Amino acid sequence: MAKLPRQSFTAEFREQAVRLITEDKLSVPEAARRLGLSAKTLANWVYKARAGQLSEVGESRQPVSDLEAEISRLKRELAEATR
Secondary structure: OOOOOOOOOOHHHHHHHHHHHHOOOOOHHHHHHHHOOOHHHHHHHHHHHHOOOHHHOOOOOOOOOHHHHHHHHHHHHHHHHHO
């Protein structure tokens, strides 16, 4: 099976995701499910935001095209539906 490309998220998206946890008081798993990303990734963002280092996250990664992100999302949905 081919390895999925890593997604790259904008700083604005990461900040808004962290606000769901800190301001809207959603749980990490619930917010991650709504956003379609890993709870561990979101938990890492919250940890980095509290340490004041959120802007440094993911800067070294190559951006993923819209098509690659859509393929990744569809594969994830298929895996969940298959379960």
